[in-house]
Amino acid sequence: xxxxxxxxxxxxxxxxxxxxxxxxxxxxxxxxxxxxxxxxxxxxxxxxxxxxxxxxxxxxxxxxxxxxxxxxxxxxxxxxxxxxxxxxxxxxxxxxxxxxxxxxxxxxxxxxxxxxxxxxxxxxxxxxxxxxxxxxxxxxxxxxxxxxxxxxxxxxxxxxxxxxxxxxxxxxxxxxxxxxxxxxxxxxxxxxxxxxxxxxxxxxxxxxxxxxxxxxxxxxxxxxxxxxxxxxxxxxxxxxxxxxxxxxxxxxxxxxxxxxxxxxxxxxxxxxxxxxxxxxxxxxxxxxxxxxxxxxxxxxxxxxxxxxxxxxxxx
Amino acid sequence: xxxxxxxxxxxxxxxxxxxxxxxxxxxxxxxxxxxxxxxxxxxxxxxxxxxxxxxxxxxxxxxxxxxxxxxxxxxxxxxxxxxxxxxxxxxxxxxxxxxxxxxxxxxxxxxxxxxxxxxxxxxxxxxxxxxxxxxxxxxxxxxxxxxxxxxxxxxxxxxxxxxxxxxxxxxxxxxxxxxxxxxxxxxxxxxxxxxxxxxxxxxxxxxxxxxxxxxxxxxxxxxxxxxxxxxxxxxxxxxxxxxxxxxxxx
Ligand SMILES: [Fe+2]
Ligand SMILES: [Fe+2]
Numbered sequence: 001x002x003x004x005x006x007x008x009x010x011x012x013x014x015x016x017x018x019x020x021x022x023x024x025x026x027x028x029x030x031x032x033x034x035x036x037x038x039x040x041x042x043x044x045x046x047x048x049x050x051x052x053x054x055x056x057x058x059x060x061x062x063x064x065x066x067x068x069x070x071x072x073x074x075x076x077x078x079x080x081x082x083x084x085x086x087x088x089x090x091x092x093x094x095x096x097x098x099x100x101x102x103x104x105x106x107x108x109x110x111x112x113x114x115x116x117x118x119x120x121x122x123x124x125x126x127x128x129x130x131x132x133x134x135x136x137x138x139x140x141x142x143x144x145x146x147x148x149x150x151x152x153x154x155x156x157x158x159x160x161x162x163x164x165x166x167x168x169x170x171x172x173x174x175x176x177x178x179x180x181x182x183x184x185x186x187x188x189x190x191x192x193x194x195x196x197x198x199x200x201x202x203x204x205x206x207x208x209x210x211x212x213x214x215x216x217x218x219x220x221x222x223x224x225x226x227x228x229x230x231x232x233x234x235x236x237x238x239x240x241x242x243x244x245x246x247x248x249x250x251x252x253x254x255x256x257x258x259x260x261x262x263x264x265x266x267x268x269x270x271x272x273x274x275x276x277x278x279x280x281x282x283x284x285x286x287x288x289x290x291x292x293x294x295x296x297x298x299x300x301x302x303x304x305x306x307x308x309x310x311x312x313x314x315x
Numbered sequence: 316x317x318x319x320x321x322x323x324x325x326x327x328x329x330x331x332x333x334x335x336x337x338x339x340x341x342x343x344x345x346x347x348x349x350x351x352x353x354x355x356x357x358x359x360x361x362x363x364x365x366x367x368x369x370x371x372x373x374x375x376x377x378x379x380x381x382x383x384x385x386x387x388x389x390x391x392x393x394x395x396x397x398x399x400x401x402x403x404x405x406x407x408x409x410x411x412x413x414x415x416x417x418x419x420x421x422x423x424x425x426x427x428x429x430x431x432x433x434x435x436x437x438x439x440x441x442x443x444x445x446x447x448x449x450x451x452x453x454x455x456x457x458x459x460x461x462x463x464x465x466x467x468x469x470x471x472x473x474x475x476x477x478x479x480x481x482x483x484x485x486x487x488x489x490x491x492x493x494x495x496x497x498x499x500x501x502x503x504x505x506x507x508x509x510x511x512x513x514x515x516x517x518x519x520x521x522x523x524x525x526x527x528x529x530x531x532x533x534x535x536x537x538x539x540x541x542x543x544x545x546x547x548x549x550x551x552x553x554x555x556x557x558x559x560x561x562x563x564x565x
Contacts, residue, residue: 049343056339060556060565061383062332062366065339066359072342073355080348118556118565168565176563284344292346294471295407298464299347305463 014215019145022088030214033207034144035089037216039096042082043107045075046100047281051115052124060118067164068121074157081150088146101286109267110197112275119172119179119186125165127187127194127232133158134224134231135198143215166235173239187236188244195259196267198225226256233257321375322395322492323502324436325385326538328368329396332386333546334417335362336553337404346407353453357414360446367439387557391540391547395490398537399482401546408461408468409475415454416479419515420486420508422447427503436501455519462523472525484533487512491539 006025013020020026049072056072059065083093099105110128115121136158139151172183199221202208211217219227229248236243247260269275338358345351369382376385399417404410425447428440461468487509489497496502513527520527536542556565 046343046348053343056342057336057552058555060387060560060563062362062369062386064565066362066366069339069342069355069359069362073352073359076343076348076352076355080352083348171565174564176560178560179563288344288346291344292407294465294467295346295350295461298461298468301468302460302464 011213014143014213017215019148020143021145029210030216031089033211033214033216034147035086035091037211038082038086038089038147039091039099040106040108042079042086042096043100043105044111045079045082047107047111047285048128049075049079050281050284051111051113051277052121054115055118055121058118059121064121064168071125071161071164074161078154078157081153085144085146085150097289101282101289103273103282106271108197109270109275110193111281112270112278113189113193114276116189117182117186119169119182120190122165122168122172122183123186123190125161125163126169126235127165127190128197129158129161129165130232131194131197131228133162134228138218138224141215141218166239169239169241173241183239184241187239187241191232191244192262192266193270195225195228195262196270198222198228200264200267229257229259318375319492319495320433320501321372322490323496324368324372324375325393326395326490326492327436327439328365328372328385329394330400330417331361331368332365333394333396333549334400334413335359335365336549337400337402338410338414340404341410350407354410354414357450357453360443360450364439364443364446367442368436371435371439383557387554391542391550393540394542394546394550395538395540396542396546397482397485398534398543399479399486401537401543401549402479402482403545405475405478406471408471409478411454411457411461412472412475412479414450415458415519416483416486416516418447418451418454419512422451423508423511424503424505427508431503432500458519458525459523462520462525469524472523476525476528480528480531481534483531485535485537488535488538 007027010020010025010027010030013024020030052068052075053072056065056068059068083096086096087093096105100107110131115124133155136151136155140148140155142148142151169183169187172179199205202220202222205221208217208220212220233243233248233250245260247258249258251258270278273279335358338354338361341351342355342358343351345354365386366382369385372385373380373382399413402409402413422444425440425444429437429444431437431440458472462472463469487505489502489505493502493505497504516527534543537546
């Protein structure tokens with residue numbers, strides 16, 4: 001068979017909704033796209049632990065502290081599933097993590113924004129996990145089997161996170177004036193960066209067409225973003241808060257909310273590394289990795305000693 | 316007010332809360348993802364124990380006491396945790412050793428406490444024993460791995476032993492409130508735990524090629540509310556929200 005025939009068969013498989021599995025033949029570009037996307041996703045889970053981990057020591061009640069610890073820990077678990085999904089494509093966790101630490105790999109820009117008040121824990125849960133869920137629900141049906149299965153597990157926990165985040169905000173907006181102000185301020189700061197999570201506009205997005213054809217993605221950036229705006233515009237009413245967009249308005253004709261223009265220069269700036277915390281996040285990851293080097297070496301050395309002991313006993 | 320049962324319950328609660336607070340500093344900064352999850356899990360387990368103890372203490376205290384007023388609105392001198400748990404995390408080796416020292420103690424403590432005449436304390440201990448069994452096993456394995464790993468890890472474990480050993484003895488000295496509760500079989504007589512504790516340490520240290528240091532001067536005071544300077548900073552951070560925004564619901 002010629003390469004073209006393989007590619008044709010592959011596309012037929014995709015079109016008939018048969019999942020691609022690790023040992024199946026796949027085009028190089030498909031594999032590369034997946035490795036890039038899954039590893040970015042994994043890194044986002046791991047870097048995403050930092051802004052929230054930041055508030056574990058200061059959580060305002062023991063219950064909130066326990067919930068927050070469990071949440072950040074869930075994100076670590078998500079990172080693990082995704083690094084494993086990446087390994088099924090032939091890229092080791094070590095390689096993938098090295099790419100993060102060297103600054104070669106990207107992660108979601110949202111985590112380059114600072115968490116300044118407790119209300120940010122609520123806003124992140126509601127908006128950031130909320131935006132992530134829309135993307136991830138779509139990915140539960142992605143064409144690559146291990147990725148889709150990882151997403152199914154992850155989605156269950158993410159919807160928990162979103163509810164917990166919303167609950168933090170709901171409690172704040174029923175509280176004192178200071179708490180209400182804290183809540184509105186957090187929504188104001190996290191709203192636009194959350195909209196940016198869906199990526200560039202469809203007209204500017206270079207990867208979308210091919211990813212849709214391969215059914216890695218099933219909805220475009222703009223479709224997902226609209227879905228998110230429609231959802232949040234309703235939910236914010238329950239909080240008695242507002243979204244910081246004067247153009248936000250229900251459009252009876254389209255049956256969607258119209259909304260204002262994203263500040264794309266900010267978007268590209270953060271992507272390029274000039275966000276408020278890009279440097280801090282990467283440094284924290286590098287430091288953890290470097291500080292842990294002697295631990296990993298010791299564990300490896302001990303494991304080796306143990307196997308050679310067992311071997312000599314068996315001999 | 317000086318009720319030994321309340322003091323004892325708060326002592327048990329403070330020990331676990333402060334260690335949970337310390338361990339959770341590792342969250343997102345661990346040496347490898349699986350161990351980041353493991354140490355955070357331990358933090359979560361012992362935070363759960365702390366909450367159970369505080370909730371019981373709040374019932375005993377009555378009035379407006381809650382788990383949160385006890386955790387967030389008491390000051391330094393009212394905290395009754397052992398000095399060991401407030402010590403800085405240091406490197407992974409020191410954190411591991413602190414956990415091993417404490418879990419080994421806690422295992423023996425809860426094993427007895429689950430038969431306490433006080434049903435609430437007994438119930439919390441019985442429920443927590445399974446978790447602590449796992450913490451002890453996990454930290455033992457790491458002590459062995461690091462002690463018998465590389466030259467560097469061995470040296471780091473020796474340093475950790477030197478730094479933490481002064482805080483060991485306090486675990487095995489009864490405070491007044493413990494003494495007062497002994498006759499009624501409510502509190503555990505901690506000096507009676509020490510032999511078994513040493514046995515376990517010795518067997519794990521043997522495998523880890525480490526030694527128990529001799530003639531270490533013991534530092535004490537935490538159980539009576541006289542702490543190291545470190546606790547003040549832990550509380551300043553932990554209690555910040557409740558202090559800055561009093562009388563709020565979170
Ligand atoms: Fe996640
Ligand atoms: Fe999440």
